[in-house]
Amino acid sequence: MTASDLPVFVPEHGVHMSLPFAIYGTIIHSVSVEEVEIIDRGLLVIGLDGKILLFQKGIAREDVISVLSGSGFNPRALLLRVLKRGEFLIPGFIDTHNHAPQWTQRGTGRGRLIMDWLNTVTFPHEARFEDPEYARETYADCVDGFIKQGITTASYYGSLHGEATKILADICLKKGQRAFVGKCNMNINSPDFYKDASAEVSLQVTEDFITHVRKIDPKSTLVTPILTPRFAVACDRDVLSGLGRLAAKNSDLPIQTHFDETEQEMEITKELYPEFANEADLYEHFGLLNERSILAHCIYVNEYEMGRLKDLNCGVAHCPVSNTTGGSFGAAPIREYLRRDIKVGLGTDSGGGFSSSILDAMRQAFIVSKARELATGGADKHLSLNECFYLATLGGARVCGLDQKIGNFAVGKEFDALEITTRKEHPSIITPVEDIDSMEDIFEKFLMSGDDRNIARVYVRGRSIKNQP
Amino acid sequence: MTASDLPVFVPEHGVHMSLPFAIYGTIIHSVSVEEVEIIDRGLLVIGLDGKILLFQKGIAREDVISVLSGSGFNPRALLLRVLKRGEFLIPGFIDTHNHAPQWTQRGTGRGRLIMDWLNTVTFPHEARFEDPEYARETYADCVDGFIKQGITTASYYGSLHGEATKILADICLKKGQRAFVGKCNMNINSPDFYKDASAEVSLQVTEDFITHVRKIDPKSTLVTPILTPRFAVACDRDVLSGLGRLAAKNSDLPIQTHFDETEQEMEITKELYPEFANEADLYEHFGLLNERSILAHCIYVNEYEMGRLKDLNCGVAHCPVSNTTGGSFGAAPIREYLRRDIKVGLGTDSGGGFSSSILDAMRQAFIVSKARELATGGADKHLSLNECFYLATLGGARVCGLDQKIGNFAVGKEFDALEITTRKEHPSIITPVEDIDSMEDIFEKFLMSGDDRNIARVYVRGRSIKNQP
Numbered sequence: 001m002t003a004s005d006l007p008v009f010v011p012e013h014g015v016h017m018s019l020p021f022a023i024y025g026t027i028i029h030s031v032s033v034e035e036v037e038i039i040d041r042g043l044l045v046i047g048l049d050g051k052i053l054l055f056q057k058g059i060a061r062e063d064v065i066s067v068l069s070g071s072g073f074n075p076r077a078l079l080l081r082v083l084k085r086g087e088f089l090i091p092g093f094i095d096t097h098n099h100a101p102q103w104t105q106r107g108t109g110r111g112r113l114i115m116d117w118l119n120t121v122t123f124p125h126e127a128r129f130e131d132p133e134y135a136r137e138t139y140a141d142c143v144d145g146f147i148k149q150g151i152t153t154a155s156y157y158g159s160l161h162g163e164a165t166k167i168l169a170d171i172c173l174k175k176g177q178r179a180f181v182g183k184c185n186m187n188i189n190s191p192d193f194y195k196d197a198s199a200e201v202s203l204q205v206t207e208d209f210i211t212h213v214r215k216i217d218p219k220s221t222l223v224t225p226i227l228t229p230r231f232a233v234a235c236d237r238d239v240l241s242g243l244g245r246l247a248a249k250n251s252d253l254p255i256q257t258h259f260d261e262t263e264q265e266m267e268i269t270k271e272l273y274p275e276f277a278n279e280a281d282l283y284e285h286f287g288l289l290n291e292r293s294i295l296a297h298c299i300y301v302n303e304y305e306m307g308r309l310k311d312l313n314c315g316v317a318h319c320p321v322s323n324t325t326g327g328s329f330g331a332a333p334i335r336e337y338l339r340r341d342i343k344v345g346l347g348t349d350s351g352g353g354f355s356s357s358i359l360d361a362m363r364q365a366f367i368v369s370k371a372r373e374l375a376t377g378g379a380d381k382h383l384s385l386n387e388c389f390y391l392a393t394l395g396g397a398r399v400c401g402l403d404q405k406i407g408n409f410a411v412g413k414e415f416d417a418l419e420i421t422t423r424k425e426h427p428s429i430i431t432p433v434e435d436i437d438s439m440e441d442i443f444e445k446f447l448m449s450g451d452d453r454n455i456a457r458v459y460v461r462g463r464s465i466k467n468q469p
Numbered sequence: 470m471t472a473s474d475l476p477v478f479v480p481e482h483g484v485h486m487s488l489p490f491a492i493y494g495t496i497i498h499s500v501s502v503e504e505v506e507i508i509d510r511g512l513l514v515i516g517l518d519g520k521i522l523l524f525q526k527g528i529a530r531e532d533v534i535s536v537l538s539g540s541g542f543n544p545r546a547l548l549l550r551v552l553k554r555g556e557f558l559i560p561g562f563i564d565t566h567n568h569a570p571q572w573t574q575r576g577t578g579r580g581r582l583i584m585d586w587l588n589t590v591t592f593p594h595e596a597r598f599e600d601p602e603y604a605r606e607t608y609a610d611c612v613d614g615f616i617k618q619g620i621t622t623a624s625y626y627g628s629l630h631g632e633a634t635k636i637l638a639d640i641c642l643k644k645g646q647r648a649f650v651g652k653c654n655m656n657i658n659s660p661d662f663y664k665d666a667s668a669e670v671s672l673q674v675t676e677d678f679i680t681h682v683r684k685i686d687p688k689s690t691l692v693t694p695i696l697t698p699r700f701a702v703a704c705d706r707d708v709l710s711g712l713g714r715l716a717a718k719n720s721d722l723p724i725q726t727h728f729d730e731t732e733q734e735m736e737i738t739k740e741l742y743p744e745f746a747n748e749a750d751l752y753e754h755f756g757l758l759n760e761r762s763i764l765a766h767c768i769y770v771n772e773y774e775m776g777r778l779k780d781l782n783c784g785v786a787h788c789p790v791s792n793t794t795g796g797s798f799g800a801a802p803i804r805e806y807l808r809r810d811i812k813v814g815l816g817t818d819s820g821g822g823f824s825s826s827i828l829d830a831m832r833q834a835f836i837v838s839k840a841r842e843l844a845t846g847g848a849d850k851h852l853s854l855n856e857c858f859y860l861a862t863l864g865g866a867r868v869c870g871l872d873q874k875i876g877n878f879a880v881g882k883e884f885d886a887l888e889i890t891t892r893k894e895h896p897s898i899i900t901p902v903e904d905i906d907s908m909e910d911i912f913e914k915f916l917m918s919g920d921d922r923n924i925a926r927v928y929v930r931g932r933s934i935k936n937q938p
Binding site for chain 2: 432
């Protein structure tokens with residue numbers, strides 16, 4: 001019996017496997033910030049629980065069966081998928097910052113200052129999610145859209161509405177996307193048509209939402225509620241301290257907010273909360289800054305705050321696409337965060353970010369880091385593509401506190417993966433792969449010029465949730 | 470007889486129309502740098518020669534027939550195409566700077582300094598075009614790729630090879646793309662495996678190439694030869710002065726080169742040509758700087774040079790995608806060029822630019838202009854999306870000296886156009902269009918999040934050269 005005797009395995013959409021399955025071919029993942037491992041002739045076995053049972057490297061094709069047998073698998077009770085040249089596996093993309101209700105306004109109103117953009121573009125859009133029917137339809141399209149782009153884990157801000165946000169959680173679970181989902185808290189400095197009725201209501205809807213998610217996915221296999229104060233500008237002291245109490249009481253819950261994003265936002269924060277010298281002190285005071293915090297943007301973070309982020313082990317969601325198209329051009333100090341081993345991942349910031357693709361976020365992270373290198377006179381060396389790929393995968397997993405579970409293909413982790421194709425039969429605009437190309441070349445072509453059409457299959461916890469026709 | 474009685478017209482791929490045709494629906498184009506006209510219920514009639522015969526605005530659907538009759542057309546001897554909501558026409562995109570032989574290396578080797586990138590990545594790739602068979606296959610794929618992206622006019626650098634560059638011209642003509650095509654001149658500072666044998670050979674191959682294009686398209690209906698000294702670093706005085714003589718002798722020929730692109734390139738130029746204080750003086754001295762010049766990049770242009778560019782009426786090919794991903798981060802002073810009414814268009818710089826899409830170039834032009842606004846303390850206000858759209862269409866036409874012929878839908882111009890669809894039945898990742906959206910919203914969604922899948926049809930001189938299935 002040889003590998004070619006095994007049944008060719010074409011994963012069925014959305015179906016849990018009835019047998020463990022193995023994938024053989026080129027496998028690419030990050031093992032550290034700098035190091036991307038490109039594994040030729042790799043062999044992965046994924047169990048029925050979606051976990052990686054075996055990962056072997058450099059296996060000759062004729063040895064696949066004996067390696068499987070020798071590792072205790074019955075090759076006849078296992079499905080094998082063999083990747084061709086130009087196809088390879090990478091870990092799923094992790095979007096650490098994403099506003100689900102902004103799906104239908106993505107990229108509009110760019111160039112405006114933050115408060116103007118929120119009031120004229122964003123809040124009228126988000127207000128529509130009061131209607132559960134609208135939420136159901138739009139969130140289904142949104143989650144489909146992100147899955148199509150290879151986003152296996154997303155940290156979503158919902159709207160302020162409890163019911164719509166429950167619908168978002170239900171949809172992620174049903175469609176099989178790993179997600180943090182948060183009811184957005186905002187009871188001040190927002191228009192009457194779109195703000196929480198009171199601090200009390202804001203907190204009560206949040207608790208009710210948490211209860212709902214605990215019920216539909218008790219073990220957080222896929223969906224986890226996340227505490228989501230929009231930002232201090234939109235939350236009064238009662239909301240912030242109430243959420244801090246919830247964070248203390250539920251030590252498994254992640255927390256997300258916007259942090260040092262724009263000068264305008266920082267000035268208003270300072271006026272509202274003059275007792276705090278900076279945003280780090282503010283959020284820390286309310287119990288919202290710890291190793292579970294995902295802080296979006298972190299552009300204008302001062303030396304003191306950087307120390308707090310490091311000491312408290314907070315994560316940074318870097319969103320270069322929105323940071324460079326809003327009212328200002330913001331280039332976050334990512335090199336400095338990496339130097340200090342502060343956790344960093346990428347966010348599409350869909351809504352403010354015009355693209356729903358982490359590939360675009362990677363490319364823009366590369367570009368923005370070059371602007372930063374220029375601005376710092378070379379002190380902050382630009383990111384390499386390998387580092388950008390790390391941010392999109394393992395870095396994002398660290399930011400979400402999920403790096404023991406996902407982010408690369410270490411044995412024991414859950415199998416969240418993308419099957420990439422660069423082959424000509426898939427119509428995309430990727431730089432054509434040629435015979436002379438090394439695997440490094442092919443990978444680089446994908447990173448720089450691939451799009452969703454090159455993401456042929458998407459797996460979360462071993463379940464196939466996108467199969468390109 | 471009403472509009473709905475007319476036959477629905479579906480253009481056949483690559484076929485010249487046998488009847489004049491009319492398009493009715495939303496039409497969007499630039500009328501100046503700042504002003505984009507969004508025309509509701511517009512009516513265009515295109516003649517058999519590919520020229521726009523009629524352009525009327527705000528015509529009620531029930532009046533289409535009478536307007537046609539009243540304008541001297543026989544509605545029964547005319548094909549009518551009616552666009553639905555979410556569909557609209559825009560002028561074709563003009564790519565003012567594009568390296569055809571870099572199609573298969575697009576986006577690779579980014580982050581390197583220019584000379585290193587040329588020697589290690591680019592020249593080995595371009596050298597492959599010595600093989601006509603390879604050129605035929607690769608250029609066919611390249612031109613198809615750009616047509617798919619809605620590039621109706623491209624200014625191509627070929628490789629240094631005469632035969633391959635003739636093949637490129639033949640392919641553009643056959644596929645119906647409007648193109649400037651140039652045999653690249655480079656006889657010094659290039660590796661032995663890839664440089665012109667001598668100045669004499671370089672010039673002779675150029676003349677032979679010009680003769681070929683004059684033969685296949687005598688009136689330059691679509692294809693025009695362009696003089697293409699790669700840059701002064703790669704050309705000795707004999708080549709530059711020989712090309713200058715050709716430029717003087719052929720007063721219809723456009724000229725293209727790289728100009729003030731990177732500090733490294735400028736230093737080497739200064740060493741090679743110490744008698745010139747700057748690149749403007751250098752190229753002007755050799756007779757290569759005039760109203761027919763397309764100067765790629767123009768990032769580090771000093772005050773004196775800016776004066777020369779203006780006085781000599783040169784055009785600037787702004788390539789923000791490659792400028793921000795090479796060895797440095799370059800933000801060209803586009804606001805200043807527009808202020809001085811220096812001609813500016815966009816280039817993909819495919820090869821150095823990782824994207825083959827003018828939509829990406831527009832977005833990056835917007836982003837880079839924001840970086841420039843920050844760097845100039847607000848003096849150089851960032852570009853608006855409308856200005857970016859102008860650069861991609863009418864601005865590019867001016868740079869190519871084609872603004873009397875193409876660039877918008879003025880009566881008498883040739884019909885180079887894109888039919889855009891944002892409708893759901895086309896699977897793309899565009900921000901979903903909603904019922905509440907105005908035409909301005911829909912246009913903005915396309916500019917910020919559309920891709921080639923939203924470009925349903927491409928017309929050049931009235932001929933349909935892309936029909937999406």
